[in-house]
Amino acid sequence: MAYARYKQKCAICKTNMVEMFSARQFPICSPCQMKRINQEIKDPKFKKFFDIGQDLYEKSSFLRNIKEAYLRYDSLTEKQTEAFLKAVEDVKKPREVKEPKPIEFDVPIDSNISMRAQRVAKKAATAAKKVAKAAKLAEDKKGKDEE
Numbered sequence: 001m002a003y004a005r006y007k008q009k010c011a012i013c014k015t016n017m018v019e020m021f022s023a024r025q026f027p028i029c030s031p032c033q034m035k036r037i038n039q040e041i042k043d044p045k046f047k048k049f050f051d052i053g054q055d056l057y058e059k060s061s062f063l064r065n066i067k068e069a070y071l072r073y074d075s076l077t078e079k080q081t082e083a084f085l086k087a088v089e090d091v092k093k094p095r096e097v098k099e100p101k102p103i104e105f106d107v108p109i110d111s112n113i114s115m116r117a118q119r120v121a122k123k124a125a126t127a128a129k130k131v132a133k134a135a136k137l138a139e140d141k142k143g144k145d146e147e
């Protein structure tokens with residue numbers, strides 16, 4: 001998977017933010033591009049080819065781009081066709097969901113929680129942004145146990 005380098009406002013609605021992977025990319029958000037590619041395809045072969053369901057297009061800018069390229073040029077290269085079919089499979093596959101590891105706080109919390117302990121706990125939570133939620137739960141639980 002490629003990761004977005006930065007975000008830019010959609011050039012059409014000028015409201016939604018678009019994840020940008022390269023400067024050559026046209027900044028267009030999913031709803032705007034969906035409107036653009038929601039066109040009747042006359043060629044029955046391509047009509048069937050692009051009939052993969054709205055939700056897949058909503059999920060993947062790659063699929064939207066290929067459909068848009070087809071609408072613009074009325075044809076696809078062999079490479080685009082292959083890439084499209086491969087991307088359809090990739091988008092269909094459910095993503096692996098990794099369980100976040102809970103953070104273990106080895107910060108001693110006594111009845112008189114020091115500012116330093118609070119800072120350390122906060123720092124730990126910030127460092128592990130992805131599991132911050134789990135950390136918060138753990139912290140809350142710790143607090144409750146002491147009541």
Ligand SMILES: [Zn+2]
Nearest residue numbers: 010013029032
């Ligand atoms: Zn937009």
